[in-house]
Amino acid sequence: MQPSPLTxxxxxxxxxxxxxxxxxxxxxxxxISPVPITLQIFFIVLAGYILGPVGGAVAMLLYILAGIIGxxxxxxxxxxxxxxxxxxxxYLLGFVGTAYIAGIGKHSKNNVMPLVWGLLGLAFVYxxxxxxxxxxxxxxxxxxxxxxxxxxxxxxxxxIAAAATAFRFLRLQGLLPE
Numbered sequence: 053m054q055p056s057p058l059t060x061x062x063x064x065x066x067x068x069x070x071x072x073x074x075x076x077x078x079x080x081x082x083x084i085s086p087v088p089i090t091l092q093i094f095f096i097v098l099a100g101y102i103l104g105p106v107g108g109a110v111a112m113l114l115y116i117l118a119g120i121i122g123x124x125x126x127x128x129x130x131x132x133x134x135x136x137x138x139x140x141x142x143y144l145l146g147f148v149g150t151a152y153i154a155g156i157g158k159h160s161k162n163n164v165m166p167l168v169w170g171l172l173g174l175a176f177v178y179x180x181x182x183x184x185x186x187x188x189x190x191x192x193x194x195x196x197x198x199x200x201x202x203x204x205x206x207x208x209x210x211x212i213a214a215a216a217t218a219f220r221f222l223r224l225q226g227l228l229p230e
Contacts, residue, residue, distance in 0.1 A: 059230055066229045067107055070099035071114040074147075075125035085199040086139040087185065088127050093177075094211035096147050097170045100154030101219035102228055108151030116144055142184020143200075146177035154215075163220055170212040178204075 056062075077091035100108030115125065116136075124131040127140065136144060150173035157169030178201050186196035222228050 055230065063103070063107065063229050066103060067111045067114060070095065070103065070108075070111040071118070074099065074112065074115045075118065075123075078125055078127045079129065081127055083128065084203055086189065087143065087181070087200050087204070089204060089207055090127050091211065092127070092147065093150070093174065093208045094215050096151050097154040097173060097212055097215040098218055100151040100156075100173065101158055101166055101170070101215060102222065103151075103155060104158045105152045105155035107229075108155040109148050112148045112151045116148070119144075137188075139185050139188045140181070141188070143177055143181035145184075146180030149180065150174065150177040163216070166216045166219060167212065170216060171209075174208055174212060 073095040074092055077093075077095040079090075081088040081090045096108070096112060099111040102108070103111060119126045119131050119135065120133050122131050126135050126144070135141060153173035153176055154166070154170045157166035160166050160169075182196050182200040185191075185200040186193055189196070191199075
């Protein structure tokens with residue numbers, strides 16, 4: 053079957069939509085430390101699942117670019133290039149890898165592998181974000197883990213399970229881009 057001439061446009065719309073949803077997820081937050089609890093992980097992992105590795109990473113990069121140019125879409129309504137150099141900058145950059153890694157699960161035939169790839173993506177962002185947090189705030193590894201990883205584990209596991217469920221539903225309904 054020959055692809056539709058609108059396939060490329062359809063994919064671009066999905067990338068823009070998921071970048072916008074990542075922004076919305078950043079604005080829904082519970083401020084508990086220098087790193088707030090947000091819904092970003094849900095939308096970032098979902099972007100990877102829906103768009104695949106490259107498309108998910110592009111959606112995340114589009115979100116970061118929008119924040120860098122001044123749209124107040126980073127957690128807490130922050131914006132600008134300086135956010136990337138702050139305590140949460142590692143998480144923002146790590147999210148690109150998270151979307152990419154989660155996207156590897158897009159073509160899995162079973163329901164477990166997307167969860168596995170989502171968990172690997174989560175481990176990636178935790179590693180990058182926690183290291184940046186440790187060095188920017190000049191704190192111990194234990195303290196960085198205590199404020200940058202441990203408070204988020206359970207909520208992020210729930211978000212990944214929810215993203216995998218949403219992906220499965222969209223796939224079963226035939227609503228995903230090619």
